[in-house]
Amino acid sequence: MNRNTTIALNFIAVIFTISIGFFTAAQAQENATAPKLPEGMTGSTTDDPRSHLPSGLYDAGEASFGMKHLALLKKPAAFQLGTDDVNSARVKETLGSLGVSDPKMIPEAQRLVFAQLAFANSDMAFQGNHLFMGNFYGVNIYDVSNPAHAKLLTSMVCAGGQGDVSVYKNLMFMSVEMPNGRLDCGTQGFAPVPGATGGPAADKDRFRGVRIFDISDIQKPKQVGAVQTCRGSHTHTLVTDPKDKNNVYIYVSGTSFVRPGEELAGCSDGNPEKNQNISRFSIDVIKVPVAAPEKAAIIASPRIFGDEKTGKINALTNGGSHEGNGKPADTDQCHDITAYSEIGLAAGACSGNGILLDIKDPANPKRIEAVNDKNYAYWHSATFSNDGKKVVFTDEWGGGLGARCRATDPNVWGADAIFNLKDNKLDFVSYYKMPAAQGDSENCVAHNGSLIPVPGRDIKVQAWYQGGISIVDFTDPKKPFEIAYFDRGPVDPNILILGGSWSAYWYNGNIYSSEISRGLDILELTPSKYLSQNEIDAAKSVRVNELNVQNQQKIVFPKSMAVTKAYIDQLERAKTVSPERIASLREDVRKAENSKMNQVEIDRLFDVVSDLKSNSKTAKTDIGSAQ
Template sequence: MRGAAAVALAAALTATMLAGAAPSLASPGDGTAEEFVAGTTSTSSADPDVPPGKTESSKIKHLSNQPKNGALRDTGSDLAFQGKYAFAGNYAGFTVYDLSDPENPEQVVQVRCPGGQNDISVYENILILSTDASRSDDSCKSKALPETKKAAWEGIKVWDISNPRKPKYVQSVETDCGSHTHSLAPSKNKRDLYVYVSSYFPAKAFPDCQPPHDKISIVKVPLSSPESARVVSTPNLFPGGGYKGDPNGEGWATSGCHDITTYAKYDLAAGACMGDGILMDISDRERPRVIDRVRDTENFAFWHSATFNDDATKVVFTDELGGGGLATCTDEYAPELGANGIYDIKRKPYGEKDLVFKSYYKIPRINTENENCVAHNGSLIPVPGKDIMVQSWYQGGVSVFDFTDSRNPRELAWFDRGEGVSNGGTWSTYYYNGYAYSNDLDIGFDTFEIADSIDGKAEKVRLPSLNPQMQESFGR
């Protein structure tokens, strides 16, 4: 299947899944964590490259796994890093790992605070959690409440992690339509932290999420008094309306953004906004300005996330075709579907910038029809002079690819658990100080070592922190 026809079928299949027992894994959805419904996606005539029950890899060594346990056995989500600690989101809260022994991290604390999907970021002594599920209140003892109730709460939670082993809940900020994801942008004087809150899927029946929802919420967190955090602006990114979608289901209409990645050094941000990909000028942190917008109505179904290269001359956008619940890595789906779109940032006279499409990248392996597989969260590997990224593909595993040549991206390394090993696969894989760390939806926190022939020079780059949705230069 190719192009719009495949997107239409994928949308129909997703609708079928939503009508059943479980919604898609990451998005679209209401923030609840459910198991992947196997065997309802597509059929494949080819044998999988990694047989069911097996685990195979090339130039990636799996070092350890820390299984989900205790109070946080729910779906694992995003990751952030600071110093010797990793912070792993979970639909039921978050876990802190000590990376003193990076090959075998130690779990040091669990914080139970339900409110999927608990997208997570850290900056200095501040930790931010996203809540995109209607709750009875903003506490960590809240219960689920229908979105149709005016009293329902969604938004962000601010924590003090001056002692990472004893996080303290400081403040909450309610935002329209909740917070599916968020991204950080420090002020230029370093006194305040701006949180760009992304959310979507409004409905007339939702008192706190009314259509049209063409905006984001920007929360200002004073670093000296995080308890004063508040919404300072709600800029409309699509004053003329975003992509309208198609009556045949050929791609999602834009009704908000799924994810935004900031790059403060260059005063830029890239937004993945359902039916649109955008580039923003964030020199005024409270008033971001859209400077270019692109669409791919042929092959992209759901603009999910974005990653700049180190010098901000390229952006890798991901398409989460099927919301994370489809098996798009079978031979029934074209290599342009459920893939990355690689765009160059062309600098024009007078400081203007345009996004220029160059190519697609999708993992080359064939999965079974029961393995959800689509482009998802990843980060750069800091190899000077090259553009290399490590990325999660749900049950498609982990892929390392080189996009230095924007027109000809190529895979360098991979790790893949076959069908039946993980129910859901890996959500996020990020490179931090010599190792790749992955948060698996089902089986916990993984540590990987990538072959020196690929990341040898990157191992010398030591970062004090890493928030993949708040990019910073390798050289700082």
């Protein structure tokens, strides 16, 4: 790769910053042939229905197991690039709004991908019958009261990427990181500086941080607050304080370049050994008065990567990774933080490390644990098990723009890492990676997901970009295994066109996926040898009014016949109770349903089955041995 190409790619990395992966992704696309599998490692299997699907945007081949695709709502026209011509005026205009003075600064093979990113779907949030889908170009709000016939309610153009969203009561929060973000939500960006090879010039109208909207009128969101930050907001986490109903807190994770002090007072960068006041090596904590969101402001920028004893702000490194030359690199950012206020902890996926934060005082998070992994290139996101005894971290090797699920890609790179959590210590147990090999034109790596509330089991639905959606059972952390999936063929058979599932989340009975290039996918679970109809019904019985996945809520299962029947199915599957006892329990259930037992009697039957479940060895759920 020549020097001019390297400069151009580094500049684009500054401008786009989806994570850390642009340079790596560009290398992967320039090198048409897949790399050799490292000695002693295993890659994904090509013997899978997902591995050879026909390509297409809306007519790609599909493969599924254990779930049914109900609907695809295509992206609104305003949220699409609308061309696949790399030399079109539309591509030039889009790149120009991002500060690229000459499209030729970007290698032609990557130009279209980067332009498409400006219209990519991103993360989601839920409230009542509404789904809020972030996009690098704004937000789309859907009515999902009837999931199979969901409809678009509101499209709000407000450029700036990534557009990650969260909701709380009448407020919606939105992350803005890219330098085309404007205070007025305009789409014109800022005029590129001719011949510029560094960051954009300072401008008083630029906005990078967290926007706050009043969504009392769901069809007319109104911006009521805008908190500027030095690195923008790549993602954010909404954190509630059980002791304080008047305020919420936003943990801001910025992964981009530091803006100049001329644009935002107090911002600076440099060598952390010489300047302890630089705007890296921290997160920002915003306090939002719920009744007066216009007064939202940063109240702290904790040095969660530092060492209190030595005073160093850059005390964490990745320990050396398979990426680059393997030398340890400083951790100066979090990509995502998942807060679990019920247990007073947050798990941070922070570039070179997975960390634990004590958030009992949400205004002052403190790091209490940090781990790294030689197989991890970029710690991306985290999910707790419902009981808080496990944490699943993800590795976004390649930044989401590279083909990283090929048969020649190790299945411990770009994967999930499952840790046991005990006494505030993380102990690595195993990896999980979506098992089906993908092609050279399919961006694929571990990405965002959420728990599915099946009682008695730890189950996670997860997005893998163009690797589709995979559902993993990690009840036994030593033996995680796939129980369901949905996938499409690549957008293009030869060129890596950005696409696939950014986030796949369970919400009140269905799975919703923000498909980067296509729109909103809606799916439902179907019974299989790995998941019974009773277990699905039990999961559907859990309802919430609001879901921000990075603000993890404890799942509380009702004492219901649905949960009772799910437990009986699990006892039978695990073979820890005799067939005669299973038959007797099912007869008790049948009688209970026919006689319309009162709640006291239902509770008694539930307790009997629950005790059997707790005293059995079903935790192993060794139904994956057939795979």
